[in-house]
Amino acid sequence: MPETAPPTTDADPALAGPFALGTFSSGGPAFPGLLAGARVRDLSPLAGSTFALFADWEAVLPQLTGLAADTASGDWHDRSALRVLAPIAPGQILQSGANYRRHVVDLVAAEKQSVHGATPAEARADAELMMAERARNGVPYLFLGSPRAVCGPYDRVVLPAEGVQHDWELELALVIGRGGRSIRRQDAMDHVAAYTICNDLTTRDRLYRPDLKAIGTDWFTAKNADTFLPLGPYLVPAAFVGDPGDLRITLSHNGVVRQDESTKDMIFDIPRLIEYASATTTLLPGDLLLTGSPAGNGAHWGVFLQPGDVLEGTITGLGRQRNTVTAA
Template sequence: MLATTNTTTAMLPVLVNVSFAHCTPFPALSTETHALALAYWAPVGLRGVDCVGTFLHEWDANAALLKQISDDPATADAIAKHGMPLSSFRMHAPVAPRQVYCTIGNYRSQLLQAALDADDGPDGPGAAGRRTALLNSVETRRRDGAPYICLKGPACVSGPNDLLPVSRDLKTLDWEVEIGVVIGQSAVGVRAEDALECIAGYCVVNDITLRERVFRQDAPALGTDWLQSKSRPGWLPAGPWMVPAWNIADAQQIRLWLRLNGSMMQDGVASDMIFSISEQIAYLSNFTRLEPGDLICTGTPAGLGTHYGRYLRPGDVLEAGIDGLGSQRLTCIEV
């Protein structure tokens, strides 16, 4: 089923970005089976209906009208009557961000798993001490620190069902299912208590990362290299759709999961974040200007390839999903 709130099973229209017969992608409203171009509602005042980037950039003008359209029972009937089967379209990323921000090390479970895997392993004599030290450091960071956020190039955004090229020289290509937050209004210096008002919607993202390039061997003193490790084309599958923020009762309570060839690798809940979505937005907005359509990838739970000692290779099928936000399916191919 498509978009639901956290407390209801009612089907609600979602924003998709689709194409067919090699046409230019266009935004549409979709139900479980069909999609209808936003251009259908242009006469009632929606702006930028021919391009998802333009539509999101005009979110301030579009949001109230889109909510009215989505809430209208006649909308589902119009999509079924005048739209086309969703299966007849190619799905593209539901966002076209100007900037992409990725929050690093933001789930307690993932940091704890990494700490336990280190040195003598989770069953070794040093594991208890590492657990205590990690939990103490997380609480200190939570109290006195701030989110750690990097940039990821917008050119790496790809569709939810695209092929993922994996060359043989990429030995440590890893996955990270995350809640993607799409900004709906310009934000500078917002407070955490007001930050949720800046959100247009949410989507599934998978922050593909090459672990061996996170730290440069030729310049170890310079720290992390997010260009080499995160920003190649195709390394941020997004979608399949964007769910408007008003249809998600509490994004901090939703579940994230990822399967590799049918086996569950990640299974977490957003309440495990060290810094909440609203705190991440507030932090970012104090150092940069967030613009409509910008995308924030908010961190990933435990279960990375690093933990399993198993990374992506040609032939793998990677499924990533978030309750209420849909799921994506990537097939890794050799290049």
């Protein structure tokens, strides 16, 4: 089992709303919990896991509101005495690629300069036009991730022995609370139950298969190593978060801020991502959808993860995750 750092510090950012959900342990079996301030209420009498809470989310949310307010009964724990685990064992994991405008513009402009000989100004202007056209008439880019790559928000990230360009990608993730197929864009937000933080780690030098160039990318190998999806710390109900299209995503690497962007920079917003995903696959309660990562990953800085590195990620109202990197 991955090691876990202390769950919180005095510097942790405030969570949106009166409560959040998570998965905790006090040394025994994991249990679903409701975090209200510095205390956690054991939700085991209500459900066996946080995943189970989303099966009938519309009915469960009012119950949770009542349990958060009822501080006189129930089994409450001091948060500082608990281990904070990944907040949910998700069903399907859908991951969005190339969904932040500045990030993709940087990539396209760099290629136009290095491969096509464009000047920096020309390259960036062309890239901006491409992204504007993509936003108008393009479609999202989605792929599947493995639930077994998930680890906790304070667990150690273990670098696989294969590859050396291990990279970070902090993302806003959402949990589906109402299932559906072919969901209309105008109805999509009714299907979102909660938000959390996810770091979609990638081994860049294993992304392309030199032996199978015609096939292209190898997402399975590059993104699904054990511990390569730090998740959490908590699930914050969507009703508390406000506009998910106006949240700040910040990641620091060894204390240096590397990613710092608003979700306003998304090319395809959350309703469009849900519409696109559900056109192919039925979305079910407890599914996780990652919405893409902004500019500032390690490839941009020419810096990749090494044993001993520390990653800290925050998103407005969703808390903070902190992961130490170790070798396999």
